Amino acid sequence: MEPKPVANEKFFLVIRGKSRKGFCRGCIGRVEAETQHGEIVGLVYCSSAGSPKNGGVVRREDTYPLSRHQAQLLLFVSTPSKRLELLCNPQLFTAICELTQDDLVVVKHKRGHMPAVVKNLMQIGRKESKEDLHMLGFEVELLESDHNVSSKKPAPLPLFSAADIIQVVPSYSVPLGLHWKDGKCGSLNRKPVSRINSMPNIGSRPVIENRTGQSVVHNQSLSTSQMPLEVGSMVEVVSNSGVTVYGVIQWLGVPGGKIGEWAGIELDYEVNGCSDGKYGGHRYFTCKGNRALFVPITKCSPDGRFVSSSGKGTKPPETPPVPPFEESDEDVPPVPESEALSLLVGKMKGIQGHINSCYLDATLFSLFSSSVTLDSICQKPTDEEEPITCTLRTIVNRLRRQGFVPAESVMNFRKQLGCDTFRTEEKDPEEFITVLFQKVLCVEPLLKLRSNREESQGAYTLQIFLEKEQMGRVPTVQQLLDTSCVSGDLKFEMMPSCLMIQMPRFGNKYKMFSHIIPSMELDITDLLYNSPRECFICGNLAEYECLQCVPDRKLQPGRIKQYCATCNTQVHTLPSRRCHSPSALTVPADVASDSPVSRHTMQLFAVLCIQTSHYVSFVKYGADPHSWLFFDSMADRCGDDQSGYNIPEVRTCPELGDFLCQPEEELAQANPAQAPELVRRLLCDSYMFLYQNAVMPICKPNNEEP
Structure with a gap:
């Protein structure tokens, strides 16, 4: 099928997919033509020069x-x-694109x-032909301590790319007492720009400190809403430098x-x-070091990111319509592979997602969207059940019936859990x-x-503990x-129905291994207590x-030896x-030495x-090796931090199946940097692997009679 030409000039950025004929992730191209199969034929631009080069074909959904x-603006960004x-923060990028002279x-x-x-x-750069594309950068004036002192030979203004801007501040929020070189503040009648923050770590420079080392902030009036401030209130403070x-608030009083x-x-x-x-x-x-700030309460204002403003501004985006959901006496089964x-x-x-709920969103989606094993615990409620159990059942049924659960349902569930917190430190999945x-759910430990031959103990998740040198x-x-x-010296007392294994990583930064290879099937035969096991050498009992x-490196290191x-x-x-x-194993008396040993395996879901x-x-939503979904409860956002909402997204990732189908030896030699985006994220960012025994359901709640 011949491609059809595009009338208007169009540009695009490649956001995912494998490198194809000149295009790779992050490169900028210009549309030359489109095919009826949803592909784009285009030219690619190099950041070192604005001249286009031969590109190739790329799928529309990958741009x-x-x-x-x-x-x-993006062409001037170095990498x-x-x-x-930058594109992952659309609100910040939009604000940068709308910047005008004298914006802060x-x-x-x-x-x-x-x-x-x-x-x-x-x-930036010279345009030698009409097809060339100028790069754009921002010439800015830094607000330093000596900005009021005039200079006969002013230094040239530094040039920054769009990626160097981490925050856009509204002109009307410039603190009193802040004067620029021309002695004027920005006009308060200019078009307001909503504050967009990429949430940087600003620990590289003291921003609230004067010559005596005491904390100082500029005068800042309280919000027009006059919201009372108390312990637990979210607040904002403007520093001397305007940040x-x-x-x-963790403490109130008179120091x-x-x-x-x-x-x-x-x-x-x-x-x-x-x-x-x-x-x-x-x-x-x-609290953690370098995070405690003490200021007069009059210097604090309610956090503008979460408080609706009564002043002028753009109209908040309308929340997309949510399909009505009616409760039914019939519980919805897990989503089948065909649907x-x-x-x-x-x-x-x-x-x-809403307000740091991703730990909860990702866990619920993983447990209840397609898992067959966990379905038995989502049964019809009895009259004695707590309201929180009914709330969870509504979330699960809504997800399975409509494919979407609004943030209000999850926020209600968080309140009932007692972890409805607006703190930046979110809960851990294992705790949840x-x-x-x-x-x-009132379920016995999984x-x-x-x-050490002692009595068994119950647990819901299993933490990996080892020395890095062992692997x-x-x-x-x-x-x-x-x-x-x-x-x-740990063994499973019985075959688990669900095994959730937490990887050896601690906090958000430390990982014992740069990447981990998923085991699609987990064999726990040799980890079962008093269960028949076969000889590592000959296969007998x-x-x-x-x-x-x-x-032992001569006997397949890392494997259990019996x-x-x-x-x-x-x-x-x-x-x-x-x-x-x-050490001697306990061998069941009724098992012959040459009897075949049954393997006990679990599947990754x-x-x-x-x-x-x-x-x-x-x-993993089905038996096919390519049946993988990727879920992000906060993949995008509509509107600003004050009045917007998060946009969750579910994507297919069959490339994960292609990768994991390779032999284990090849997987160990793979370079994650060259793998597709989602494959790389799975290998490098894995936190917890969830396995199930599809033929063994979860035990009944402990408050029910057998």
Whole structure:
């Protein structure tokens, strides 16, 4: 089919997909023609010059449309990754595209994050032909301490790209006392620009500190709403440099040596010069270092990101219509593979996120969208059930019936859970899972673990503990589980119906392994207590287990080693193994030595991932190896932080199936940097792997009679 020409000039940015004939993620192109199969034929621009080069063909769904102005701004951004990062914050990018002369911004600078005034929009490079595309950058004036001192030879103004701007400040919010070189503040009658913040870590430069080291802020009137401020209130404070910082009031009172009421604020991000909750040598509360700010309460205002403004501004976006949902006596089964794509895939699909709810959204979507094993715990409620159980059932039924759950439903559930918090520190999935199964669903512990021959203990999730030296550079989940259980002398009392394994990573930054290979099938036969096991060497019934043989490089390191009596003697005749102390296994009396041993396996059905405090999930919705979904409850946003709403999105990712179908040896050699975007996220950001035994349902709630 011949492509049809495009009448108007159009530009685009490649946002995903494999490199195809000149196009790669983050590159900018110009549409030359479109095919009826949804593909774009285009030219590609190089950031070092504005001349287009031969591009190729790219799928429309793998591109993001750009105006000429947007394309010019992004072309000046140095790397494709920075362009994509900027595009992931559409509110900030929109505000940057609308900047005019004398707008106040915060830019990344070699001395940290600094406030600046936009002076000129500069064209970079020479345009030698009509097809060339000028790059655009911003010439700004930095607001430094000596900005009122005139100079006979003013230095040239620095030039910044769109990616260097991290915040756009409305002109009418410039604090009193801030004067620029021309002695004038921006006109308050100009078009207001909504504050858009990319939420940077501003710890690289003290922003609230004067020469004496005391915290100082400019006078700032209280919001017109006159909202009362109390412990737990979200507030904002404008610093000397014009940067607005946000936080939560943790303490109110009069500190020693001061007059009037002060507020102790735990900031959203670290700021040099702040403390961990101490002021004047006395501790008033406890938080992370460089996050505690103490200021008079009169300097605080309600957080403008969450308080509706009564002043002039753009009309808040209308919330998209939500289809009505009527409760029914009939519980909705998990979404079948044949209906998953039509019901779940797209924008405004899945569970809508709101105020750091991604840990909860991703977990609920993983557990209840397609899992067969967990379906048995979502049964018709009895008269004695708590309202919170009914709320959860409504969320699950709505997700399975309509493919979308609005944020209000989840917020109501969070309130009933007692974790309805507006703090930036969100809950962990394992903490939520324990509360969910224990307090809401009243389910017995999913795991019965026996350690050091002691009585078994219950748990809902399993944390991997091991030394990095015990594993290879790129471990599989199977290897991590085996090594962790062997190191801790841990066994499963019985075959679990659901096994949720937390990876060896701590907090948002530290990861023991740069990436982990998912095990599609998890074999736990050798981890079952008092269960028949086959000899590692000959396959007969095993009678001994040797922990010292696990890391042996001559015997498949990382694998659990158990032997029959004959093989146990032969293996330990080598001088290097004579010091080993194999332990006898409990062999069931009714099992013959040559009887085949049944393997006990579990299948991967979901993976929770985290990157920079944001949780997403991958869900296997069917038996086909390519049946994978990617869910992000906050994939996009409509409107600003004050009156907008998050747009959840569910995407198909069959490329994950292509990758995981490779032999394990090839997976271990794969380079995540060269893998498709979603494959890379799964390998590098995995937080918890969820496995199920499809033939074994979850046990009944402990408040029901059998």
